[in-house]
Amino acid sequence: MIYLRLFFEFFRTGLFAVGGGLATMPFLYHISDSTGWFTHAQLADMIAVSESTPGPMGVNMATYVGFTVAGVPGALAATLGLITPSVLVVLLIARFLTKFRTNPAVDAVFYGLRPASCGLIAAAGLSVAALALLDLSAPIAEAIQWKYVALAAVILVLTRWVKPTKKLHPIVFILLSAGAGIVFGL
Amino acid sequence: MDQSRWKTLWTLFWTFAKIGAMTFGGGYAMLPILQREIVEHRGWATEEEMADYYAIGQCTPGIIAVNVATFIGRGQAGIPGAVAATLGQVFPCLVIISIIAGILTNFAELKVVQDAFAGIRACVCVLILNAVIKLFRTDVVDLATFLLFLAVLAGAALTNLSPVLFVVAAGALGVVLRALKLDGRARKEGAK
Structure with a gap:
């Protein structure tokens, strides 16, 4: 049953992804590798669409993957799977809310979890970079796609160091890059 | 369930659906809109409670926006309220993403779409790098x-x-x- 499988895969993602935003990404890469439901390239495109549409990234990604795998019912199964652990955890801890927040054991667990989550996202980022900036089918000397490396460098400068553009929404840079990509393809 | 209870659940669903549709990015991007809708307009939580929910969202697994919706829904109408608010939060994502994914799947074969996404992927690398730098600064202590x-x-x-x-x-x-x-x-x- 594909819907149950989707629900379960995303339930696990929701239970172990810590730190919001892109935290679900490493789990989606693993799902891609272990199920073959979608490719790494599709996943990179899903990240772009999820950044450009309203709503939390993690939920958007789950909906997109679910839809790609099994249409609207798939989108529903994946999204419900993703949010169920959050709902259960919150309902469980809501009673002793303040105690939980100041609990040294919880704090210690997250002391280890946070840098690990950051490392997982960085590793997933490397596979996006390999996909976007390298052509692994080409001979090694020609593997680097300089046009796209230059585009990434420009976006990096615009998002980190140029004051007027630094605060712009990611959608601006995504649209800009889409235009550049179309020009590169002419 | 009597009528006023259904009405509360509907209000929870609808309020969070509006918030979900209006915010790009979830998490902290949502905070100003939550403050306006939940704290000032509805009075469902105080500023301090909202800060607490965020802090808890940070140290529990899952999606922060979903955690906040669950907290507030539970406070207003128990477990059914938690479910109504959370479903409201994700409802716009389901609709919007399903439509976009449906459209993109149909046009994925077009060269111009493929070229556009080749450019977008270069941008996604940078967005991920920026996110990693931000997390690194707070998490690697x-x-x-x-x-x-x-x-x-x-x-x-x-x-x-x-x-x-x-x-x-x-x-x-x-x-x-x-x-x-x-x-x-x-x-x-x-x-x-």
């Missing part, structure tokens, strides 16, 4: 967390192991490291 970051980065990049393993191991390691640190500090103070 000392040598131990730096080494843990490097180890997980290398392990995840070079092997095909499930991220679940890394998360569970890192959580356990966090407890051990903290215990060692406290132990070391106690010994130092004992030596004085």
Whole structure:
């Protein structure tokens, strides 16, 4: 049953992804590798669409993957799977809310979890970079796609160091890059 | 259930659906809109409660926006309220993403769409890098967390192991490291 499988895969993602935003990404890469439901390239495109549409990234990604795998019912199964652990955890801890927040054991667990989550996202980022900036089918000397490396460098400068553009929404840079990509393809 | 209870659940669903449709990015991007809608307009939570929910969302697994919706829904109407608010929060995502995914799937074969996404992927690398830098600055606080970051980065990049393993191991390691640190500090103070 594909819907149950989707629900379960995303339930696990929701239970172990810590730190919001892109935290679900490493789990989606693993799902891609272990199920073959979608490719790494599709996943990179899903990240772009999820950044450009309203709503939390993690939920958007789950909906997109679910839809790609099994249409609207798939989108529903994946999204419900993703949010169920959050709902259960919150309902469980809501009673002793303040105690939980100041609990040294919880704090210690997250002391280890946070840098690990950051490392997982960085590793997933490397596979996006390999996909976007390298052509692994080409001979090694020609593997680097300089046009796209230059585009990434420009976006990096615009998002980190140029004051007027630094605060712009990611959608601006995504649209800009889409235009550049179309020009590169002419 | 009587009519007023259904009405409360509907209001919860609808309010969070509006918030979900209006915010780009979830998490902290949502905070100003939550403050306006939930704290000022509806009076469902105080500023302090909202800050607490965010802090808890940070130290529980899952999506922060969903955690906040669940907290507020529960406060207003128990477990059914939690479910109504959370479903409201994700409802716009389901609709919007399904439509976009449906459209894109139909046009995925077009050269112009493929070229556009080739450009977009270069941009996505940078967005991920920026997110990693931001997380790195708050999460990597000392040598131990730096080494843990490097180890997980290398392990995840070079092997095909499930991220679940890394998360569970890192959580356990966090407890051990903290215990060692406290132990070391106690010994130092004992030596004085």
